[in-house]
Amino acid sequence: MTIRRRRPGDKKPDETTPSKPEAASQDTVTEAQPLPQPEVGVPATPPPAVEAPIVVAEPEPEAPPAEETDEDFGALFEESEKSQNQPRGDLEPGDSVVGTVVAMTEDSVFVDLGGKSEGVISRREFEDSDGALTIEPGAEIKAFVMSLRNGIELSTVVGSGQHGxxxxxxxxxxxxxxxxxxxxxxxxxxxxxxxxxxxxxxxxxxxxxxxxxxxxxxxxxxxxxxxxxxxxxxxxxxxxxxxEEASAELAEETRAKLAEGAILEGRVRNIQDFGVFVDLGGIEGLVHTSEISWEAVANPSSLVKMGETVKVQVVRIDEAANRISLSIKRAQKDPWAAMSAGSMEGSVRKGTVRRLESYGAFVELEPGVEGLLHVSEMSSRRIKHAREVLSVGEQISVNVLEVDQKTERIRLGMTETGDTSWAAVDSNIKEGALIEGTVERIERYGVFVKLSEGVTGLVPGHATGKERGADFNKFYEIGQEVRVVVQSIDTAQRRISLSMTAVAEVDERENLKEYRQLSSANEEAEKPMGILGQLLSAKLDDLKKGDS
Structure with missing residues (x-):
């Protein structure tokens, strides 16, 4: 019989209707007839071998291609969709992924995650309040894997209203x-x-x-x-x-660009009296009060606010102590850089008193540039604190005595004090002179003696004649009159050094001088007179005798 392949579209033959026999030919294989069975007891004689004919199968004509239906195309598309949205083996719910938007429909946004995997996000997550899309194909987004039950379901955030x-x-x-x-x-x-x-x-x-x-x-x-x-x-x-998680991620990025001298932007996180804490992006640093501004800072809150973005320079990184020192003022223009020391020294400037200390006053000459006016420059009299002479905010004229740009220090002097008492010091008080004064103040290191109105000198402890460490209050009283010797005079610094132990030495010198003068007079009186003197003396003697 002929072996024939059924083509697509051929009708299946009816199993109840016998098929018509096909004519035998040389190219067909006929069914062999059964050989007669030998009689019982008679040995069977094997039939002669018959060589089977070689059959060449007739080539069948090619079947026409089957037409594709809409159902076949839908099935193929669905199969393709499934293969594209098969979950990757390395993904789990909760994982953070980054992908590229490849397509958008009325309800969904498709994201290419790589590795022939696509995720789906609800379109509503990318619509603004007016319903307009905030992304477009090709945009890179970050999302979270919500579920792998029906492919890769993604979400940028849960809870915006469309989630159940x-x-x-x-x-x-x-x-x-x-x-x-x-x-x-x-x-x-x-x-x-x-x-x-x-x-x-x-x-x-x-x-x-x-x-x-x-x-x-x-x-x-x-x-x-x-x-x-x-x-x-x-x-x-x-x-x-x-x-905290976002801060940790930012910290890694910040550490990559963190270096001493680097200029960075940060956000003010905390304000204290001693300084300002600035968040650089997961890492905090401290701006000390002295580094907030080139001007004097009394209260940091007056210059910076919570949450404010500021530009800072990294001054020092202490990895062992996990501390970062920052500066706001160094990220700005340095007023000292444009200042010429030569043009300032010796000049008279107007300034504003910014701070008062026991040792002097800080005077602002221009924004960010201050000088120190020492108490010794304020008055000829001794003062305990600069506030005895000046007040904060006061405008004064000063003389720029010295400028040190390396240390950024300026020494100032008063141009007008209205006090001329020191002008006559050199003429009225001489070094080595023994004078009388009044005890004005007693300190542990010595005794201050008022010599004249506006002029005070110091007797150091070693020059009092008392034992080292002695309590001078046991020996002197305020207002007590004392005798002192002028040891040295410094008119520039308005200082006079006095001594009490030198008084005895001066007294001895004066006594010795008087003795010598007296001795010299006696010697002159005892010298012999000349001839005329002798004659006069004799004549006087004779007159006395005649009278007697």
Whole structure:
């Protein structure tokens, strides 16, 4: 019989109708007839071998190609879709992925994740308040794997209204961020609305630091992580966890560009009396009060505000102590750089008193440039504190005595004090002179003696004649008259050094001088007179005798 392949479209033969026999030919194989069986007891004689004829099969004509139907195309497309959206073996719910938007429909956005895998995100996540799309094909986005049950389901955030309880459970199980709106403040924290569900965020979980003013959060839409979930209620969320994770990621990027001398931008996180803490991006540094501005800073809060973005320079990195020192003023123009020391020294400048200390006053000559006016330059009299002469904010004229640009220091002097008492010091008081004065002040290191109006000198402890470490209050009283010797006079610094032990030496010298003068007079009186004197003396003697 002929072996024939049924072509597509051929009708299947009816099994109840016998097929017509085909004519035998040389090219067909006929059915062999059975050989006669030998009689019983008679040995069978094998039949002679018959060589089987070689049969050459007739080539069958090619079947025409089958036509594709709409059903076949739909099946192929569905199969292709399934193969493209097969989950990658390295993905798990909760994983963070980055992909490229390849297509968008009315409901979905398709994202190429690489490795012949595509994820799907709800289109609503990329629509603004007016319903307009905020992305376009080719855009790179970051999302989270929500589920792998029906391909790769992605989401940038859960809770914006289109997610149900099932998505919230997935977000809780996979630690995916949820989006919620702060609707109220209660005793322990914030009340959050996530989709149609209410959640609670404890005060300690609102921010990395302590959240003090909770009312300011009302109305804000923030991201949280669900930390506790019982059924679809009693949701407890944390914003702090997400902030800390984001901070850790930023810290890695910041460390790559962190170096001494680098200029960076940061956000003011905390303000203290001693300085300002600035967040550089996951890493905090301290700007000391002296590094906030080139001008004097009394209160850091007067120059910077919480949350303000500032430009800083990295001054020092102490990895062992995990400390970073920053400077705001060094990231700005240095006023000292443009200043010429030669043009300032010897000049008279107007300035403003900014600070007063026991040793002097700091006077601002121009923004960021200050000089020190020592107390010895303020008055001829001794003063304990600069506030005895000047006040903060006062405008004064000063003489620039010395400028040191390396140390950024300027020494100033008063141009007009109205005090001329020191002008006559050299003529009225001489070094080595023994004079009388009045005890004006007693200190542990010596005694101040007023010599004249506006002129005071110091008797150092070793020049009092008392034992070292003695309490001078036991020997002297304020207003007591004392005799002192002028040891040295420094009119530039307005200082006079006195001594009490030198008084005895001066007295001895004066006594010796008087003795010598007296002795010299006696010797002159005892010298012999001349001839005339002798004659006169004799004549006088005779007259005395005649009278007697």
């Amino acid at each position: 309880n099932e998505q919230l459970r997935d977000a809780f199980a996979s630690k995916i961020p949820v989006e919620g709106k702060v609707v109220a403040v209660n005793k322990g924290g914030l009340e959050i609305k996530i989709g149609n569900q209410k959640a609670f965020c404890p005060r300690s979980q609102i921010d990395i630091g302590f959240a003090s003013e909770l009312e300011g959060y009302i109305g804000q839409v923030l991201r949280f992580r669900i930390t506790q979930m019982e059924g679809t209620r009693n949701l407890v969320v944390s914003r702090r966890i997400l902030l």
